[in-house]
Structure formats: structure tokens, C-alpha cells
Amino acid sequence: MKRFTDEEEYEMFSIKLKHVKCNDKSQPLIEEGITLKKREEDIFAFIPFQHYFLKHVTTHDKSKPQIPTHLKKLLSLDHQKLMKQITERRVE
Known part of the structure; x- marks a missing residue:
């Protein structure tokens, strides 16, 4: 994995990060504004029928x-x- 020690720009997910040399600990600086988008689907949408409760089964057979x-x-x-x-x- 390449370590960014010089002033280089790394483009990832349309967010430009600028790595700066700083006491052997490089930290990214965000150049552009970040817009967070909320997902329209629920996180449980991928697991079908998870939000349904189990129903009790009643039978009239007394044997x-x-x-x-x-x-x-x-x-x-x-x-x-x-x-x-x-x-x-x-x-x-």
C-alpha cells in the first residue's frame, strides 16, 4: 500500500483528499464539501420478512x-x- 508523504491528491468516491507531511503522521485534509445522502431503502430491506413476527399456530385437534x-x-x-x-x- 502506497503511503502518501508528499503533497499528493488522492481521488476516492469523488472526494479529494490531500495528504500533508506532519511529524511522521500524515492526516488527510478534505478539499471539497462532503454531502452525505441518506439511503432510501431500510437497512433490513436486504433480509426479507425479518420484521414480521412469528404467528402462533392454533389447532383444534385434542388428540x-x-x-x-x-x-x-x-x-x-x-x-x-x-x-x-x-x-x-x-x-x-
């Missing part, structure tokens, strides 16, 4: 054990019965 959607229900003793039913269904 299969239902896993509760809320976590407080799992803290009760019904959790053991539920896990037992799930393992029995897997064995069958």
Missing part, C-alpha cells in the same frame, strides 16, 4: 398433546405430564 405457548404454564406439575405424553407419542 395430540399441546405445548403451551406461555412459559409460566411449563413451571407447574402439568409439565411432567406433558413431557410424558410427548415421549409416549414418540414411542408409538
Whole structure:
């Protein structure tokens, strides 16, 4: 990589930078005014469906054990019965 120690102009993204020799630490000086443009698209536009929340699926079939959607229900003793039913269904 070339190091700019002399007074040279480097054009990058239509912004002219002027490198000046200054105590072994060269710092660029901006010659022109910089105009920042805001992007019209959102940053999440490249990831489709990221802003959508997952919807709960409800079923009316009572033959299969239902896993509760809320976590407080799992803290009760019904959790053991539920896990037992799930393992029995897997064995069958």
C-alpha cells in the first residue's frame, strides 16, 4: 500500500483528499464539501420478512398433546405430564 508523504491528491468516491507531511503522521485534509445522502431503502430491506413476527399456530385437534405457548404454564406439575405424553407419542 502506497503511503502518501508528499503533497499528493488522492481521488476516492469523488472526494479529494490531500495528504500533508506532519511529524511522521500524515492526516488527510478534505478539499471539497462532503454531502452525505441518506439511503432510501431500510437497512433490513436486504433480509426479507425479518420484521414480521412469528404467528402462533392454533389447532383444534385434542388428540395430540399441546405445548403451551406461555412459559409460566411449563413451571407447574402439568409439565411432567406433558413431557410424558410427548415421549409416549414418540414411542408409538
